[in-house]
Amino acid sequence: MIINQKVSDILETKFPGVVILPEEPHNDYIQIQLEKWNEIAKFIKIDSELKFDSCQCITGIDLGIEEGLEVRYNFHSMKLKHKIEIRIAIERKKPSVPSVEQVWRGADWLEREVYDMYGIRFKGHRDLRRMLLPDDWKGWPLRKDYKTPNIYNGMKVPKVRKGWD
Amino acid sequence: MGFLEERFEDNIITAKLDQILSWARSTSAWYFQFGLACCAIEMMATAASRHDLERIGMMPRSSPRQADVMIVAGTVTLKMASRVKLLYDQMADPKYVISMGSCSNSGGPYSRQGYHVLKGVDQIIPVDVYVPGCPPRPESLIEGLLKLQDKIRKERPLTKKK
Amino acid sequence: MYRDFGTVFLFVIIGAVLLTVALLLAKILSPSRPSKNKLSTYECGEEAEGSAWVKFNIRYYVIALVFIIFDVEVLFLFPWAVVYKDLGWLAFIEMAIFLLILIVGLIYVWRKGDLDWVKYNVKYGQGRYQNSSGKEA
Numbered sequence: 001m002i003i004n005q006k007v008s009d010i011l012e013t014k015f016p017g018v019v020i021l022p023e024e025p026h027n028d029y030i031q032i033q034l035e036k037w038n039e040i041a042k043f044i045k046i047d048s049e050l051k052f053d054s055c056q057c058i059t060g061i062d063l064g065i066e067e068g069l070e071v072r073y074n075f076h077s078m079k080l081k082h083k084i085e086i087r088i089a090i091e092r093k094k095p096s097v098p099s100v101e102q103v104w105r106g107a108d109w110l111e112r113e114v115y116d117m118y119g120i121r122f123k124g125h126r127d128l129r130r131m132l133l134p135d136d137w138k139g140w141p142l143r144k145d146y147k148t149p150n151i152y153n154g155m156k157v158p159k160v161r162k163g164w165d
Numbered sequence: 166m167g168f169l170e171e172r173f174e175d176n177i178i179t180a181k182l183d184q185i186l187s188w189a190r191s192t193s194a195w196y197f198q199f200g201l202a203c204c205a206i207e208m209m210a211t212a213a214s215r216h217d218l219e220r221i222g223m224m225p226r227s228s229p230r231q232a233d234v235m236i237v238a239g240t241v242t243l244k245m246a247s248r249v250k251l252l253y254d255q256m257a258d259p260k261y262v263i264s265m266g267s268c269s270n271s272g273g274p275y276s277r278q279g280y281h282v283l284k285g286v287d288q289i290i291p292v293d294v295y296v297p298g299c300p301p302r303p304e305s306l307i308e309g310l311l312k313l314q315d316k317i318r319k320e321r322p323l324t325k326k327k
Numbered sequence: 328m329y330r331d332f333g334t335v336f337l338f339v340i341i342g343a344v345l346l347t348v349a350l351l352l353a354k355i356l357s358p359s360r361p362s363k364n365k366l367s368t369y370e371c372g373e374e375a376e377g378s379a380w381v382k383f384n385i386r387y388y389v390i391a392l393v394f395i396i397f398d399v400e401v402l403f404l405f406p407w408a409v410v411y412k413d414l415g416w417l418a419f420i421e422m423a424i425f426l427l428i429l430i431v432g433l434i435y436v437w438r439k440g441d442l443d444w445v446k447y448n449v450k451y452g453q454g455r456y457q458n459s460s461g462k463e464a
Contacts, residue, residue: 168355169355169356170358228369229369248371248373249372251364251367254362254365254367255367258357258360322358
């Protein structure tokens with residue numbers, strides 16, 4: 001509760017209107033808008049009361065066909081020893097988020113993985129390409145509307161082989 | 166055998182020579198350690214001192230050119246499949262393949278929902294012995310290798326095929 | 328004396344025969360089925376790219392050079408040692424002079440630091456012109 005409240009307040013004073021407040025206060029995450037994510041990222045790294053200098057994880061979530069995609073960041077401060085989760089909701093059509101790769105260098109591969117699995121483009125990322133899947137794979141597997149392809153480069157990728165079951 | 170392969174009719178001399186040749190080939194089958202995932206740990210354990218692979222003649226080689234047997238241990242993803250095929254092609258004859266573990270036999274735990282897994286390595290290379298298990302115990306792998314040795318020993322490389 | 332020559336000759340013959348038999352046997356007994364993929368360059372399963380000529384460290388050359396020199400010196404010592412008992416003081420002094428010349432060479436190589444794998448009188452990463460005023464190229 002405390003760290004969430006503190007971070008929400010600091011963000012509200014610096015960038016008014018960017019935090020989407022939840023119905024009841026909780027300590028799980030902070031939901032923010034997409035617009036000023038660039039400046040917010042630089043700010044929370046440098047600000048003396050927040051000092052989030054370690055980007056622990058970046059995940060993508062597909063919340064369903066109606067709700068759209070979301071990007072979740074986990075930050076941790078090594079100096080002040082607190083941690084936070086930040087969620088950003090994005091649309092499904094052409095999902096695009098400003099990249100924080102130049103702020104936290106560890107976000108480089110994390111963002112590549114999110115791009116690989118969800119197709120969320122990170123604007124400003126210097127080397128955005130597929131990481132886990134082969135380079136010529138079509139589709140974004142972890143989205144809810146993904147269908148397994150039947151054939152890839154001459155190899156069958158079916159769900160069940162004949163004679164099983 | 167450029168020169169002597171399948172040249173002779175079937176008689177007692179060639180039968181004995183075949184036996185010697187096949188015995189020599191089967192008891193010194195050097196394996197190409199191709200550990201991809203968890204089964205690699207079991208392959209390493211089999212090669213270690215408690216269950217020894219050297220005592221049945223198998224020595225680990227890291228290069229496909231020096232190996233006779235390729236032990237495909239672990240999940241073969243579609244990304245890796247082209248490399249597996251190329252490495253199998255680069256092995257020198259006579260070559261054999263052992264598919265170790267469920268993932269390379271048939272896709273294993275990823276056989277239903279795995280969009281990125283090749284369901285069975287026998288879709289791209291011909292397999293001689295399948296060793297089931299997830300992962301197979303070292304004793305299972307040794308049994309599979311001994312079966313491979315029996316299979317090699319039954320070969321008649323010098324006689325004409327009917 | 329001729330018996331010794333005969334022994335050496337037999338050694339050479341057996342060596343040659345062994346080598347020939349091993350290679351010939353492999354050649355006629357092993358299957359040969361070349362294909363395009365089999366003859367391709369090995370690069371852990373990927374398509375090979377880049378040149379196969381890589382830079383290697385000059386230390387290997389230096390060590391080989393020093394080894395050759397002292398190995399040939401030992402080669403000269405062997406026949407001298409075999410007949411040493413029948414020769415007089417002159418042979419000893421000659422060999423001592425020969426060895427002395429080579430020991431001077433050894434001291435030179437030693438002091439220059441070529442016997443160490445990692446040289447201690449060279450600062451790595453700085454280049455030898457660190458004290459000069461001009462900029463590095």
